[in-house]
Amino acid sequence: MALALMSPNRTVLLIADDALFIYSVTARAARFIDAVAWGADDFVRTVELLLRKECGGKPVLILNDMTDQYFKGGQRLPNVGMMDKQGVLKRKLQVAFPNYPIRGALQIKQKKGERPAPGTDKAASARVAGDLYLFAGVPMAEPLVKTFEAVKASMVAVAGFTLLPVEASDMVRALSVKLAAKERRPSEWAIFIGQHQSGALRQVVTRNGQLAMTRITGVAAPDGDYNAWAMDVYQEFKATLGYLSRYGYGGDDTTDLMVVATPEASDALERLVDVPCHYTSFTANEAARLLGMTIGVQENAGFADALHAAWCGRKSKFILKMDAAELTRIHQPRQAAAAVIFMLLAGTAYLAWDTASGMQSMLAAQSEISEQKRILGQVQAEYDQEVKRLEEMGFDVKLIQAGLNTFQSLETARMDVVTLLKKISDGLGNELRIDKITVNDLAYNQAKQSAVDLTRLRDAAVAAANGQELQSNVETTIHMSFPQTITPEEGRKQIDDLERRLKSILPTSIVWIEKNVGSKDYTETTSGEVGANKSLTAEELDMKAEIRITGPLS
Amino acid sequence: MIKLIGAKRLMIILVLAGLCAVLAGVSFGLIKPEQDAAKRQLSALKSDISFKTTETARFRQEMAEIQSEKNTFQSLQSVGFLGEQSRLEARKRIEAIQSYSRVLSARYNIGPGVISNVETATEADQVLMTTEIKIDLDALDDADVYKFISLMENAFIGHVSVTSFELQRVLDLNEVTLRQIGSGIPAVLVKAKLVLNWKTLLSRQQAALIGAGTVAAEGM
Numbered sequence: 224m225a226l227a228l229m230s231p232n233r234t235v236l237l238i239a240d241d242a243l244f245i246y247s248v249t250a251r252a253a254r255f256i257d258a259v260a261w262g263a264d265d266f267v268r269t270v271e272l273l274l275r276k277e278c279g280g281k282p283v284l285i286l287n288d289m290t291d292q293y294f295k296g297g298q299r300l301p302n303v304g305m306m307d308k309q310g311v312l313k314r315k316l317q318v319a320f321p322n323y324p325i326r327g328a329l330q331i332k333q334k335k336g337e338r339p340a341p342g343t344d345k346a347a348s349a350r351v352a353g354d355l356y357l358f359a360g361v362p363m364a365e366p367l368v369k370t371f372e373a374v375k376a377s378m379v380a381v382a383g384f385t386l387l388p389v390e391a392s393d394m395v396r397a398l399s400v401k402l403a404a405k406e407r408r409p410s411e412w413a414i415f416i417g418q419h420q421s422g423a424l425r426q427v428v429t430r431n432g433q434l435a436m437t438r439i440t441g442v443a444a445p446d447g448d449y450n451a452w453a454m455d456v457y458q459e460f461k462a463t464l465g466y467l468s469r470y471g472y473g474g475d476d477t478t479d480l481m482v483v484a485t486p487e488a489s490d491a492l493e494r495l496v497d498v499p500c501h502y503t504s505f506t507a508n509e510a511a512r513l514l515g516m517t518i519g520v521q522e523n524a525g526f527a528d529a530l531h532a533a534w535c536g537r538k539s540k541f542i543l544k545m546d547a548a549e550l551t552r553i554h555q556p557r558q559a560a561a562a563v564i565f566m567l568l569a570g571t572a573y574l575a576w577d578t579a580s581g582m583q584s585m586l587a588a589q590s591e592i593s594e595q596k597r598i599l600g601q602v603q604a605e606y607d608q609e610v611k612r613l614e615e616m617g618f619d620v621k622l623i624q625a626g627l628n629t630f631q632s633l634e635t636a637r638m639d640v641v642t643l644l645k646k647i648s649d650g651l652g653n654e655l656r657i658d659k660i661t662v663n664d665l666a667y668n669q670a671k672q673s674a675v676d677l678t679r680l681r682d683a684a685v686a687a688a689n690g691q692e693l694q695s696n697v698e699t700t701i702h703m704s705f706p707q708t709i710t711p712e713e714g715r716k717q718i719d720d721l722e723r724r725l726k727s728i729l730p731t732s733i734v735w736i737e738k739n740v741g742s743k744d745y746t747e748t749t750s751g752e753v754g755a756n757k758s759l760t761a762e763e764l765d766m767k768a769e770i771r772i773t774g775p776l777s
Numbered sequence: 778m779i780k781l782i783g784a785k786r787l788m789i790i791l792v793l794a795g796l797c798a799v800l801a802g803v804s805f806g807l808i809k810p811e812q813d814a815a816k817r818q819l820s821a822l823k824s825d826i827s828f829k830t831t832e833t834a835r836f837r838q839e840m841a842e843i844q845s846e847k848n849t850f851q852s853l854q855s856v857g858f859l860g861e862q863s864r865l866e867a868r869k870r871i872e873a874i875q876s877y878s879r880v881l882s883a884r885y886n887i888g889p890g891v892i893s894n895v896e897t898a899t900e901a902d903q904v905l906m907t908t909e910i911k912i913d914l915d916a917l918d919d920a921d922v923y924k925f926i927s928l929m930e931n932a933f934i935g936h937v938s939v940t941s942f943e944l945q946r947v948l949d950l951n952e953v954t955l956r957q958i959g960s961g962i963p964a965v966l967v968k969a970k971l972v973l974n975w976k977t978l979l980s981r982q983q984a985a986l987i988g989a990g991t992v993a994a995e996g997m
Contacts, residue, residue, distance in 0.1 A: 378782075557781065557783075559782075560786045564786065564790060567793035570793075570797045571796050574800035574804055578800050581809065585812045588815035595822040595823060606829045609837060613843070622859070624897075625978065626854075626859055626901075626903075626978060627849060628897035629897045630853055632895075632897055633936045636938070641923055657946070658945065659944065659946065663940070663942075
């Protein structure tokens with residue numbers, strides 16, 4: 224009840240023995256609307272109109288305060304699995320109240336000692352092993368039929384069908400705790416006595432916060448004669464104590480006695496109470512304040528039914544919601560419709576939000592587009608200005624860039640044959656001469672590239688180790704021959720010297736002797752003729768050499 | 778069912794369902810496409826602005842560079858790098874180079890022009906025309922051949938690069954050849970074979986007009 228403002232608005236239909244009492248419960252008040260006697264002409268139509276017009280079509284909570292409600296305590300369920308529990312409970316309820324179509328079961332919290340201890344015999348364990356329930360049953364009396372008819376005709380939603388004593392038990396506990404405050408522990412037994420407008424005196428007895436007993440009896444309202452009223456109430460209270468002794472109540476047990484009454488009636492009653500107890504009396508408004516709620520101005524604050532209506536009507540979860548098939552038939556379609564409406568509302572809200580945010584986003588984008596167009600206009604003007612300036616120079620900027628860049632890239636890829644020939648010429652010196660030289664740019668003459676041999680690989684590895692970058696873009700072949708006037712050894716020496724010089728002049732190239740003078744050739748057949756007038760020709764003497772150079776473009 | 782839930786609830790459900798449908802239609806049918814279109818337009822605008830801003834900055838930065846590159850570009854223009862490859866002009870130029878380099882003869886073969894796209898010229902809508910020229914040279918001295926090559930590379934039209942070169946000594950300089958030279962008979966001591974690539978830039982429109990075929994981008 225702390226979040227009073229968040230509590231639901233409901234119409235509470237308090238079903239008494241002689242009439243239906245209608246309360247409109249909001250966060251601020253529990254307003255009595257009307258009482259319609261069961262025998263009233265056109266009962267259903269009257270209640271229907273009250274529910275729709277006076278109560279604004281709020282969901283109704285049916286709170287049964289009739290005498291005809293029956294309880295069977297101490298109903299223990301056998302130990303069954305979770306899946307079977309509901310079925311067993313339903314069957315037990317049916318057995319307990321075979322003729323009462325409105326039924327409910329409330330699980331009772333058990334003390335630790337009530338559970339079977341390990342090691343106890345099986346029979347004893349079975350007796351106390353299952354959960355303990357309080358069964359409740361209500362016969363389908365004519366007032367209920369009429370009430371259901373009215374609810375059905377009014378088209379209002381149904382919050383539930385509950386029993387006033389059960390739903391009031393936590394209120395009694397809350398009052399007991401509040402009254403005890405920090406000064407003492409709340410009493411084990413708490414007795415709440417309140418008279419309703421119908422004249423019925425409802426007594427709700429709780430033990431450790433759980434409903435222990437309830438009684439409803441007829442008592443005349445204190446119409447000026449408070450002593451007579453007090454005497455009647457006291458008699459009923461004594462009778463209740465008498466019943467309580469059957470449930471373990473001892474005369475010396477600490478008890479909270481809470482009475483809703485006017486101060487005058489309360490004084491008269493207090494004088495009569497002679498049993499040891501913490502007696503507290505308050506008006507309905509005072510009790511509501513103690514519970515942290517407001518019930519608004521009441522015509523007679525000595526009646527407790529507005530307090531019950533406010534307490535039960537604002538509950539978000541009921542202690543025992545009775546299962547009434549007739550009411551379910553009315554309630555379920557409306558609940559489904561309410562769920563559909565809620566989902567549609569949520570969907571509408573989401574779509575509205577999505578549409579609104581989409582619109583907002585689109586408008587923002589449109590605004591940004593306008594801004595970007597304006598910026599583009601400025602940028603375009605600057606761009607055009609720069610292009611114009613460049614055009615005024617008499618040149619096509621892109622053509623200049625294209626021309627220069629392309630020419631530069633062509634130059635980078637050009638084989639510098641003249642420089643290469645000049646370097647080779649320097650390497651040859653004045654003594655040596657070549658028979659033939661070929662220079663190929665391998666980018667255009669892949670087929671002319673000679674096979675890689677081990678020597679070249681070795682040279683490449685050595686050069687790489689020296690930090691030189693070797694490129695094989697150009698391949699040069701030098702063919703040389705020596706006159707027969709020199710020995711092959713001399714020729715080989717000169718070729719070896721030439722190789723060294725070329726390597727020195729062309730450090731980024733690989734230079735190797737493909738064939739040296741008089742080299743041993745084991746791969747080809749050697750043939751010739753010697754004898755009269757026959758001597759070794761220059762070719763037979765093998766005075767030819769071949770040097771290859773692989774290197775960069777320039 | 779309607780009797781149980783009531784006409785009012787039914788109306789509310791229908792109205793809400795209708796409202797949901799209308800809102801969904803507006804949201805997904807109208808706003809979302811418009812939103813996407815606006816986003817695309819905005820993205821295109823931003824991209825355009827970015828490009829123009831970058832280009833403007835580049836133009837400004839390159840203005841000074843272009844001033845200095847102007848002379849180089851003019852040189853390229855003057856050597857005929859930007860333009861078609863006139864075969865007649867090429868013949869005249871080879872003749873002049875032959876004469877100046879003193880090679881005894883130069884037999885040339887100018888191949889067909891081949892058009893290719895190059896990355897550096899795409900933006901200016903220019904393409905590269907490449908022509909292979911094969912030349913067989915007869916010379917008295919290999920130095921004349923080198924001079925011929927040097928002149929081809931530096932005094933020919935556009936850009937010329939040697940892709941293959943072969944030089945062979947065909948006669949030794951001895952008494953016989955000296956006498957031959959002395960008597961005025963040209964003696965061919967060396968022969969050379971040259972393969973060159975002749976390249977110029979020309980507009981795509983020019984290339985289309987002269988009917989040269991386009992091939993894939995060249996690696997150069």
